[in-house]
Amino acid sequence: MIADSARSTVWALVLGEVFASVLAAARAGSPWAFERLYADLAGQVTGYLRMQGAVEPDDLASEVFIGVFSGLPRFEGDEAGFRSWVFTIAHRRLLDERRRLAKTPHLTSDDVLESMPGDDVESDVLAGLEEGWVRQVCAELPSDQRAVVLLRVLGDLSTEQVAEIMGKSTGAVKQLQRRAITSLRVRLTSQSVPPASGSEITGAR
Amino acid sequence: MTGDRIDDATVEALLTGRRAFATEPELTAFTAALRSAGTRPGQPSPRLAAMLATGVFTEKGDLPATAASNVHGPAARRQVAGLPKWRQKKMAIETAFATMVGKFVALGWAAKAAAVSTVAVASIGGAGAAGALPEPLQQPFDRTVHSVIPDYPAGNQKPTTPAPAPSVSATFDKDGEHPGTDGRSYSPEDAGRPSGSPSWPGWSGADRPSTAPSDRPYTQPSRPAAGNGQRSTQPSRPGTAPQQPAQQNPRTQAPTQQYPTQQAPAQQYPTQQYPTQQAPAGQR
Numbered sequence: 001m002i003a004d005s006a007r008s009t010v011w012a013l014v015l016g017e018v019f020a021s022v023l024a025a026a027r028a029g030s031p032w033a034f035e036r037l038y039a040d041l042a043g044q045v046t047g048y049l050r051m052q053g054a055v056e057p058d059d060l061a062s063e064v065f066i067g068v069f070s071g072l073p074r075f076e077g078d079e080a081g082f083r084s085w086v087f088t089i090a091h092r093r094l095l096d097e098r099r100r101l102a103k104t105p106h107l108t109s110d111d112v113l114e115s116m117p118g119d120d121v122e123s124d125v126l127a128g129l130e131e132g133w134v135r136q137v138c139a140e141l142p143s144d145q146r147a148v149v150l151l152r153v154l155g156d157l158s159t160e161q162v163a164e165i166m167g168k169s170t171g172a173v174k175q176l177q178r179r180a181i182t183s184l185r186v187r188l189t190s191q192s193v194p195p196a197s198g199s200e201i202t203g204a205r
Numbered sequence: 206m207t208g209d210r211i212d213d214a215t216v217e218a219l220l221t222g223r224r225a226f227a228t229e230p231e232l233t234a235f236t237a238a239l240r241s242a243g244t245r246p247g248q249p250s251p252r253l254a255a256m257l258a259t260g261v262f263t264e265k266g267d268l269p270a271t272a273a274s275n276v277h278g279p280a281a282r283r284q285v286a287g288l289p290k291w292r293q294k295k296m297a298i299e300t301a302f303a304t305m306v307g308k309f310v311a312l313g314w315a316a317k318a319a320a321v322s323t324v325a326v327a328s329i330g331g332a333g334a335a336g337a338l339p340e341p342l343q344q345p346f347d348r349t350v351h352s353v354i355p356d357y358p359a360g361n362q363k364p365t366t367p368a369p370a371p372s373v374s375a376t377f378d379k380d381g382e383h384p385g386t387d388g389r390s391y392s393p394e395d396a397g398r399p400s401g402s403p404s405w406p407g408w409s410g411a412d413r414p415s416t417a418p419s420d421r422p423y424t425q426p427s428r429p430a431a432g433n434g435q436r437s438t439q440p441s442r443p444g445t446a447p448q449q450p451a452q453q454n455p456r457t458q459a460p461t462q463q464y465p466t467q468q469a470p471a472q473q474y475p476t477q478q479y480p481t482q483q484a485p486a487g488q489r
Contacts, residue, residue, distance in 0.1 A: 031260030038257060041244070047243030058247030066253055131242045136233065152220040153236055154243040159217075174213060181216045181232065188231035 014040050022078065028073050038065055045090050048154045051138045052094055052146065060097060063183060064090045087151060093164050122156040145180035148173055158171040 015022055025033035048055040067089050138146050151162045163173045219232050333337050333346035
């Protein structure tokens, strides 16, 4: 059952052969093309920013897509390259936000965690959402490991693409993802319920 | 299996979700939950929503209408609706024209023929009434119309409206402005300008309309009789009435001055009424 669920949520290149025409239409300024590109990637980009602990993930994702659409004339590549390019912009915007917040602290890490759903088990159960638990687990990972896992899972990016986005070598990315999976396995097998509080998003401040 | 080292193939399979592992149910469930968390899009900001609706993006990610924020003046008054007024007018004109063309195209053949005929008849009728048709057409047009309207004059016999003679009246309205002979208004602020310099845009001093002979002194045109804000009803005749008694401005009490027409044209109107340079400061 888990296997079926996992298979059903694997990302795929949703546009496929029509990507070129959609991209050309978006460059020409067709609203439907913008809507199509946004609908295909908005959830993953917003999820990536949310899991990374962005203060305002929706607003930041909007800024990302504004930058994406305004930079379409400069983009060259296929759908996989487009996905990688979008997540590159998202990652850079996230780093910019962290630098900005480091200079002018907006919220403490405790404030961020308190604002997250999944702060306690009861709210998780009542809400029926597993997002809080996932976010809590991701928050326990170091920043680099979390970024690699999120980019690989949410962005459906290859090791090489993640390495290019993060400015690291492919070997370093493989090492990070291996450590991340190992940490997750230890964390998930030792504690079946998410911690109530006390976790901190490393690197977010 | 906990505590064992995970090989790269297993890590790759877990991260890509290509294969589920029965031996790693927690990790498989986590990655599946992580993917499902990425299916919920956020709320686009109003700016992005507007851009998605219009489909118009620029290099900086702004709508072209934001260029109107660079115009002079308060931005709150000039760019309330998001588009500059010139763009709104242009869009309205284009929309109206497109609507007309669309309606015309949607008409049937009979309606199109009727519309074209109506426009042609109206055009020819208008040109014939104005006497602008060519002679071979104008004469039959006049005969036809004359048979219907006996009093209708022929195209080449229509009275022409005489062009109004240029007036050099120097009447002042109640605001103290002079309408001028060329339709422009000359305000009292012109009074403070130095003598001999152009007192309004386009004035060169040589094209000053004047009916006075060059060898006769020029008399200042009439002004309000008592300075009570009433418009003068008697236009003056510049250069032809040297005996006309000069009237003084009650505000300044400055005497009326006479200038030769060709010598100091720039001071004719304002200087005498508001002699900024000549009257004592206490009389202002």
